[in-house]
Amino acid sequence: MNLGIIGFGYTGQQHARALKAIPGVSLRAIAEPDAQKRAQAEVQASSDYRHILDDPLVEAVSICLPHHLHEEVATAALLAKKHVLVEKPLAMSVAGGERLCELARRESRILMVEMTHRFMPPVMEARELVQAGELGEVMAVSDIIIEGIEVLGLPAWMLSKSMAGGGVGLTSGIHLLDHVAWVTGRPLTLDSACFSSSLSLGDVENVAAYSLHLDNGAPVQILLCWRARSKGLEGEISIFGRKGTLTVHVWRGWKLLNDKGVRENVCFDERLSVRERACEGMKNALAEFAAAVHAGRDPVPKADEVLVSQRLIEQAYSTARLFL
Numbered sequence: 001m002n003l004g005i006i007g008f009g010y011t012g013q014q015h016a017r018a019l020k021a022i023p024g025v026s027l028r029a030i031a032e033p034d035a036q037k038r039a040q041a042e043v044q045a046s047s048d049y050r051h052i053l054d055d056p057l058v059e060a061v062s063i064c065l066p067h068h069l070h071e072e073v074a075t076a077a078l079l080a081k082k083h084v085l086v087e088k089p090l091a092m093s094v095a096g097g098e099r100l101c102e103l104a105r106r107e108s109r110i111l112m113v114e115m116t117h118r119f120m121p122p123v124m125e126a127r128e129l130v131q132a133g134e135l136g137e138v139m140a141v142s143d144i145i146i147e148g149i150e151v152l153g154l155p156a157w158m159l160s161k162s163m164a165g166g167g168v169g170l171t172s173g174i175h176l177l178d179h180v181a182w183v184t185g186r187p188l189t190l191d192s193a194c195f196s197s198s199l200s201l202g203d204v205e206n207v208a209a210y211s212l213h214l215d216n217g218a219p220v221q222i223l224l225c226w227r228a229r230s231k232g233l234e235g236e237i238s239i240f241g242r243k244g245t246l247t248v249h250v251w252r253g254w255k256l257l258n259d260k261g262v263r264e265n266v267c268f269d270e271r272l273s274v275r276e277r278a279c280e281g282m283k284n285a286l287a288e289f290a291a292a293v294h295a296g297r298d299p300v301p302k303a304d305e306v307l308v309s310q311r312l313i314e315q316a317y318s319t320a321r322l323f324l
Contacts, residue, residue, distance in 0.1 A: 001025050001290055004052035004082075006073055007064035008032035008041060010153055011087055014275070015062050016041070018283035025290045028058050049073060053080040060293055062114070062286070063087060066157040067165050071096040074111070078103050083110040085289045088174050089310050090303055092165045097307045104303065112289045112299035113306040117175040117250055118182060119284035120277070121267040126237070126248045127183045134258055135241025138184050141220040143176045143237045145250075148230030149201075159202025167204030168224045169195055170313050176222050177210070177309035182301070183248075184239065186214040187308070193316035199228050210316060233274050251277050 001024065005012045008030045019027050030041045031049035038045040052058055053076060060083035063073050071091040077084045084104070090097035090113050104111035117123055130138070147168075157163040158171060181188050190212050195205035206226040213219050237248040244258025251274060255264040268277050292299035 001059050001293055002028040002057050004028055004055070004058045004061045005030045005064060006049040006052060006061055006077075007066075008034075008037045008045070009064065009155065012062070012064035013037075013040065014279050014282050015064060015286065018279050018286050021283050022287050022290060024294075025286070029055065050076070053077055053082060059083060060085065060110075060289070066155075066163045068092055068163045071100060074100050075103060078107050078109050078111070081107065081109065083289075083293045085112050085114055085286070086303075087114050088306065089113070089165065089170065090306060094307050094311050094314055097303065097310065101304045101307070110289070110293050110296075110299060111303045112285075112292065113301070113303050114282065114285045114289075115175065115178055115301060115306060116278055116281040116285060117179045118281075118301065119288070120250050120281040121284075122248050122250055122252065122254050122265075123179050123183065123237075124284075125265065125267065126239075126246060126254050127185075129246060129254070129256060130183055130239065130241075131185055134244060134256060134260075135239060135246055136243035137216065138186065138214060138218050138239060138241050140218050140240045141180055141184065141214070141238065142223075143180055143221070143235075144223045145172055145176060145235035146225045146227055146232070147172065147235075148232045149199075149226050149228050150231045154226070156202075159204055161203050164204060166313065166317060167195070167197070167202075167208070168206055168226045169193070169208030169210075169316065170310075172224050172226075173208055173210065173222070173313055174306070174309050176224065177212075177312055178301075178306065179250075180220055180222070180237070181309070183237070184214060186216060186218075188212045188214060188220060188312060190312050190315050193320035195317075195320055195322050199226070201228070205322075210312075212312070 062085045210222040248254045253266040
């Protein structure tokens with residue numbers, strides 16, 4: 001499969017690195033308006049993404065653009081008969097995402113949202129443990145992530161509501177909402193939410209809290225924060241079951257305590273940077289996208305499945321207490 005990358009900032013460059021480890025997939029071209037970023041590409045580069053869409057040898061594209069451009073560019077790509085992988089969120093709104101899902105069905109093209117966390121080894125292994133019954137019925141879940149802005153290297157557009165759609169509650173929250181539901185195998189219902197801003201970096205929130213429950217009534221607490229003047233990345237998922245407790249560090253590994261004793265697995269070489277570990281998740285996501293295109297099947301997750309988490313976020317934004 002020949003693939004083009006549209007948007008060659010941090011994420012687009014990570015996708016290019018990840019593609020090198022996927023057999024049968026070749027990066028043919030990139031599109032990026034910034035000349036300095038284009039100069040870093042190892043393949044033909046253009047300032048206009050339409051050049052990629054006009055190339056008959058490009059079968060699929062990866063869209064790594066500011067959120068407000070996702071729907072426009074993905075629409076053009078689907079109409080150009082390209083299979084499409086989009087960085088989360090699928091579109092600025094659930095309604096926009098639904099339009100893309102319907103268009104992909106109409107054009108018989110594969111549409112997938114790149115959800116890095118789902119494809120991180122610790123999270124994939126955690127799902128296997130929970131689904132194998134190692135915890136028994138899930139009783140409660142907590143999920144926390146504290147991200148240093150210097151680690152994230154947030155571009156200016158991500159701090160603008162008009163271009164990003166929201167702050168940490170959307171950009172990071174969509175990952176946590178998605179992987180809690182996916183790992184536990186149970187849908188989430190929102191009870192309440194709260195957003196606040198302690199930084200003067202834009203008009204989006206840098207702190208978000210979600211209070212939810214699973215369909216069996218188990219409470220779920222999610223807390224997210226972008227922290228200034230910090231290079232750290234902290235966070236863990238704790239899943240409490242009737243038979244044991246599973247603690248998952250997305251960027252490291254997991255630890256299981258149940259009636260069989262204690263088991264743990266470190267999934268990454270400790271010498272790897274956060275970006276190198278994230279690249280592993282992106283590689284697995286891109287491999288799933290390529291496999292879905294090759295087999296002509298729905299990807300996992302399907303694009304409309306990811307909209308479930310975004311729908312919860314939209315509900316939270318519309319009803320939550322805001323301290324901005």
